[in-house]
Amino acid sequence: MTLSVTVLGATGSIGVSTLDVLARHPERYRVFAITAARNTARLIEQILMFSPRFAVLIDEAGAAEVRAGLPADHPTQILVGEQALVEVAEHPDVDVVMAAIVGAAGLLPTLAAARSGKRVLLANKESLVMAGPLFMQSVRDGGATLLPIDSEHNAIFQSLPANYAGNFADSGVRHLLLTASGGPFRGWPAEKLQAVTPAQAVAHPNWAMGRKISVDSATLMNKGLELIEACFLFNCVPDQVKVVVHPQSVIHSLVQYRDGSVVAELGQPDMRTPIACGLSWPERIEAGVADLDLFSVATLNFEPADEQTFPCLALARQAFVAGGTMPAVLNAANEIAVEAFLAEQIAFTAISEVVAATMQQHEPRTADSLDAILQADREARVIARTLVAERSTIKESIN
Numbered sequence: 001m002t003l004s005v006t007v008l009g010a011t012g013s014i015g016v017s018t019l020d021v022l023a024r025h026p027e028r029y030r031v032f033a034i035t036a037a038r039n040t041a042r043l044i045e046q047i048l049m050f051s052p053r054f055a056v057l058i059d060e061a062g063a064a065e066v067r068a069g070l071p072a073d074h075p076t077q078i079l080v081g082e083q084a085l086v087e088v089a090e091h092p093d094v095d096v097v098m099a100a101i102v103g104a105a106g107l108l109p110t111l112a113a114a115r116s117g118k119r120v121l122l123a124n125k126e127s128l129v130m131a132g133p134l135f136m137q138s139v140r141d142g143g144a145t146l147l148p149i150d151s152e153h154n155a156i157f158q159s160l161p162a163n164y165a166g167n168f169a170d171s172g173v174r175h176l177l178l179t180a181s182g183g184p185f186r187g188w189p190a191e192k193l194q195a196v197t198p199a200q201a202v203a204h205p206n207w208a209m210g211r212k213i214s215v216d217s218a219t220l221m222n223k224g225l226e227l228i229e230a231c232f233l234f235n236c237v238p239d240q241v242k243v244v245v246h247p248q249s250v251i252h253s254l255v256q257y258r259d260g261s262v263v264a265e266l267g268q269p270d271m272r273t274p275i276a277c278g279l280s281w282p283e284r285i286e287a288g289v290a291d292l293d294l295f296s297v298a299t300l301n302f303e304p305a306d307e308q309t310f311p312c313l314a315l316a317r318q319a320f321v322a323g324g325t326m327p328a329v330l331n332a333a334n335e336i337a338v339e340a341f342l343a344e345q346i347a348f349t350a351i352s353e354v355v356a357a358t359m360q361q362h363e364p365r366t367a368d369s370l371d372a373i374l375q376a377d378r379e380a381r382v383i384a385r386t387l388v389a390e391r392s393t394i395k396e397s398i399n
């Protein structure tokens with residue numbers, strides 16, 4: 001049977017890798033819909049290559065560019081807007097949804113895919129951080145199959161027993177070992193971080209990724225978001241997730257069992273592996289990834305995370321413990337701060353300051369509805385923007 005796949009965020013790093021894997025298996029998968037925000041040139045190429053039934057843009061200007069770039073009789077229908085993203089995620093003809101929009105913008109369509117019982121390939125960790133309990137309940141209510149694509153969580157998924165039912169004790173699991181590369185500034189002293197540039201921050205040592213997640217890796221917020229992601233996915237608490245800095249990113253994460261066994265997944269730092277795993281699980285398909293050569297890897301190193309120099313990891317832990325709307329606030333403040341850093345409005349070190357100060361101004365509320373979560377997200381963005389303005393390194397010109 002050919003499975004029908006929607007790729008949310010098709011023009012991004014994960015989206016492109018997903019289409020690469022899908023193109024290797026035309027007999028198994030057909031592309032139903034692809035979506036983009038700004039990269040109309042890449043979307044046009046993808047439409048011409050895959051002829052999906054739908055392509056979705058976030059605004060009319062983008063849609064007009066794409067229509068103009070296609071032959072007049074091209075069969076792909078171009079749709080626009082947030083509701084269209086939801087429609088292609090929950091469409092009855094869709095079997096699989098790759099959730100690879102970056103940030104909070106991914107929440108609604110990813111939730112729609114969960115509620116409508118799809119095989120949900122979750123790369124968009126921010127949606128789970130924002131709405132963890134609601135999202136996991138939607139997966140259960142909708143009868144969806146949730147497969148983690150984030151490399152660490154995919155590794156943990158592969159290292160847990162196949163019948164893992166959300167209880168460490170029943171499966172003999174002692175704790176999870178979540179690996180972190182340490183990012184481009186691993187080992188740097190705090191004073192040196194003040195002046196780092198966006199170009200330095202997005203230069204991840206091992207993985208080629210989008211700009212936002214690359215900055216998150218550099219601040220260790222990525223590991224913080226992943227800690228929360230692991231707690232929701234595997235039904236555990238932060239004390240049961242130990243972060244281990246492993247600069248080579250060859251071990252993608254591990255599970256420590258009570259009998260002393262440690263089960264891990266290793267591989268090349270290439271997202272086509274977890275993507276192929278999610279697409280075909282429990283089968284295994286070709287992903288275009290070279291075999292791991294342990295002789296050329298030769299050495300694997302491990303060290304603790306430097307949570308003093310990189311406070312975002314501890315902030316994420318605090319957000320999970322505070323619960324309710326606090327993880328959504330952490331995420332929203334981080335998105336605003338990272339955007340401001342990438343626009344060279346604030347220093348790298350101001351990212352954690354903005355997140356911490358936004359969290360301090362928020363009294364967590366219950367996050368039992370989408371409205372409550374979206375309201376907290378909006379409030380946090382307002383606070384974070386004010387904090388960004390206070391820290392702005394862009395000086396008014398003096399005449």
Ligand SMILES: NC(=O)C1=CN([C@@H]2O[C@H](COP(=O)(O)OP(=O)(O)OC[C@H]3O[C@@H](n4cnc5c(N)ncnc54)[C@H](OP(=O)(O)O)[C@@H]3O)[C@@H](O)[C@H]2O)C=CC1
Nearest residue numbers: 009011012013014036037038039101102105123124209210
């Ligand atoms: N890259 C990686 O290796 C990994 C990524 N992830 C997660 O996967 C997700 C995607 O990451 P990545 O592929 O690196 O990100 P990219 O920035 O490369 O791609 C993001 C995608 O989302 C689209 N997009 C951006 N803003 C909006 C919006 N407001 N509405 C709709 N679509 C939008 C972009 O469109 P356009 O390009 O057209 O503007 C693009 O297709 C993130 O949540 C990230 O944390 C997790 C693990 C690894």
Ligand SMILES: CC(=O)[C@@H](O)[C@H](O)COP(=O)(O)O
Nearest residue numbers: 150151180181182183217222
């Ligand atoms: C590929 C992937 O899953 C990223 O989230 C990666 O883990 C980032 O690396 P670090 O956050 O460990 O630097």
Ligand SMILES: [Mn+2]
Nearest residue numbers: 150151152226
């Ligand atoms: Mn990851």
